[in-house]
Amino acid sequence: MSADFLYGLAPLPWWGYVAVSFLTMQLMFLGITLFLHREQAHDALELHPALRHFFRFWLWLSSGTVTKQWVAVHRKHHVFADREGDPHSPVLYGLRHVVLQGYELYRAAARDPVVQDHYGRGTPDDWIERELYGRLPGLGLTLFILGELALFGVPGVIMVAVQIAAQPFFAAGIINGVGHAVGYRSFETDSAATNIVPWGLLIAGEELHNNHHAFPRSARFSVQRWEVDVGWLFVRFFGALGLLRVKWVAPRLRRVAGRETVDSTTVQALFANRMHVLRDYARRVVRPVCRDLGRTAGVKAASRLSKLLVRHPKLLGEEGLRRLDVALDQHEALRAVVEFRDRLQRLWNDAHANPGSAAAQLREWCVQAEASGIRALREFSRRVRSYVPASA
8 A cells, every 4th residue: 555655646657657757848848939939039929828828837837937037038048149148158158057057047147137127028917927927936836746746656756857857958958058059050140059950859849949040030940841840840730720820930942943034023032031042152152162272272171161151250250260361362262252242141131121223233243243253153143043932
């Protein structure tokens, strides 16, 4: 009888405890990504009130998370990503510190009333948020712990420990730490954010962190066709049930083979897909030109040189910028590649204000690129002409 009591009101086989723990954690991560992150922080979704409140309740119960605090810290992170003011950047604090003590960094920022007031606007402010969820966050976690122990007894101690450690380790440590230090970068943003893996299976798609920084307001974190965002699968599922509405997703670059006209439609496609165009430029112009220099001019470490040209200038540091300047002074082709890229960026910065003028500038850009004597630029110019908006 006493032995039965040790396993609580709902004894399970060992795999049952693992399954329950996994499900409770995944439900917490789903609440973080759909409710806190995609809806509240970035307005990419609109949840049905019932689904929204379910996630509010579950996050309060299973982790003691306060919506306004989480949203405020995350928005501040985007404003100051990987520079002074970022609450939890490994570039500032070191990877080890963020992985092991990321939750402490989060709590320090979350408790700052100035951060809450400035960056936490628009989050729920009803009676239950003011009097229960926001005022007594520890009560929810206490009830969760007591419930786990009552249901599962001694195994519940381990289950509770795993649940409590999951959010600080995965969200604060892995995403905020590893997700700004290790992985691959599909898009060169001005933050160090990376995609940890192309399959966002364990943390509800949050592993695709570089994609998110490239398109913060996108409801879908997967951008390449071979990437998997589990959170997006649930977005589609709840959307089919009428429980949420998608407000915006990142575009995917579309081309029409054989198209030669450069007009306002081309400019529109260029502006809407500018992150894709920069990625395309790096793959089809910067890297081939660096490889050609390596073969013909005997330039050593061509791959390192291409990284200097592709990397966002804000992330190069003083030494990187110095080496880049030396390379541009030594190689006219590299200077031309950078100048054409900078002109393209200035063009789409002006495209929204004056699309007619932008179309004329783009035509001129294409003509000059084709006359540059650089094969990769000539081919890229022809590719630019084929860009069309996704709706065309």
